[in-house]
Amino acid sequence: MNLADMLGCADIQQLSRIAGEYRCECNGNSKNELIQTILSAVNRREVFEEQVGRMGLEDLRFLNSLLFDSRSSFSLEDLTARIQQSKFGEVQPLEAAGVPVESARKPKTNAQSSKRQSKAAALKAKELTPRDVILKFKHQGWLFNGLAGPNRYMFQVPADLKAKLRETMERKLMLTVEAAEEPQAYRDEQGLLTEDLYALLRYVQRNEIPTAADGSMYKRNLLQLLELCGVRESLPAKGEWRFGYGRKFHVYPNRLSLLYDYALDGRLLSEASEQLTITATGEAYLAEEQKDVTARLYKYWLKLYRTPIPNMVAIVHWIDCLAKQWVTAESLQRTLLPYIKPFYYDTAESIFAQRIVAMMLHLGLLRVGEHERYGTVVRMTRLGSAIISGSE
Incomplete structure (x- = not known):
């Protein structure tokens, strides 16, 4: 209506x-x-x-x-x-609360302290x-x-x-985003995530893969799998705080964790009796190996990350709106950071850079380059805009 x-x-x-x-x-x-x-x-x-x-x-x-x-x-x-x-x-x-900085620096008497507490209580009461x-x-x-x-x-x-x-x-947000020129070289990972999903399924199909009690692959198999991927990732550091972004996020690198969880939730793979195996659905997926599943992976990524990043859909849409042409990553981050809430160990900055921009790159939605004048620059891909707008 x-x-x-x-x-x-x-x-x-x-x-x-x-x-x-x-x-x-x-x-x-x-x-x-x-x-x-x-x-x-x-x-x-x-x-x-x-x-x-x-x-x-x-x-x-x-x-x-x-x-x-x-x-x-x-x-x-x-x-x-x-x-x-x-x-x-x-x-x-x-100053925003109406308390001058000079008075804030002076020692407070009991009367002043009481008055300050009353003022703070009044301000809190005004909160909508x-x-x-x-x-x-x-x-x-x-x-x-x-x-x-x-x-x-x-x-x-x-x-x-x-x-x-x-x-x-x-229009309001665009005022603070700085346009940039096309860099001499940039990363564009369109199609690679789909290829690596098939690589994961083929690896499990062709090998016997024992797992730990929690279903995680052992390091030997994990390193072999990472070697097969089109984008190389390092294993998470020991003692690193990792939770909230998927069931295997605590043990697998960001990109592989997304692929693995997608395969598990889609019943392409099965963890049972400390063994990782491919399912009949996974076999059917491999039969359609030429099919691009970027749009499905994008929807799954949103579903997986929306709990720790509640307004993620809006942030992704704003990146699509603001980065139709090359823009500086720094100005884009500065513009959108006020809308990103920190999540436990993740600062707003790390959420923007690692959970959103880096994953949009892996999904093939975004290009990322380095410019000698502008520093890190980003731009949406045509495929990315089509998927986000729902036309793909």
Whole structure:
């Protein structure tokens, strides 16, 4: 449903609040006039840019989580969880909390300390609850819910409004991304991940592979397999913190871990009686060895990594939007880093570089090069844009 349809279903009270948000001047008792005035305001580009420009970082993160979601409606619980995930727990500067730096450096008396605690408590009390955020988005006309029954707790973003918000956000983000020239050489791994999936299946088909109690291959077989892969990877370092990105992520390198988990979850391989074997489904896969499965691997990667990186879909789409041409990796990272939440041992920087950009390279979605002037530069491949947009 588009905005006009949802405004037609809204009551006059909600329409009046939306009109007030956009500073519309009209007859507040006429539903038709309210709708027409709101639509006229929303269709002005500068109005949208002002609305997005006024938003705080947490609201922008929440908005981002909705823009690339293909679902048509969201439950109250889902929206609440997304709002909670948008709070990264950053330590705010004292100046932002209204406390001068000079006074912060002075020793505090008991009275001053008590006063400071009261001020901190007051600031905390002002923090918006998920309900407040949802109401704010409703008053802006960006979220609508049913008036009665079960639909009362199901929320929708108007389809045309979602497209406008994406365009506005893209213009905002593009301002901080630095364009670059094509490097003399770059890495492009299109098709290699599919080839190495078949290499994994062939290796298991042709060899007896004993496994440890947890199903992991022993080092000898693992090294042999890595030698067969088109992209060489080193084994994880001993004692390295590795969890959250798949069942074998703690023992296998990043790229191989994705392939192995895909093969296991797709029942192409089987772990049983401390032995790794190929299944009948895996044999059928090998019979179609010429078939490219990059799109399937991409969907599986999103599914696997979305738990530790909740807004991963939005980040991947923004990379596709912002890196249609060569851009510097540093400016792209700086632009998107505020939307990436650290995950235990993984900083936002390592998530962007290792879990997203490096894996997009391995999937053949992204090219990565080194430029003598611009440093590391990246650009989407045609295949990558087609897969991310869903046309492949």
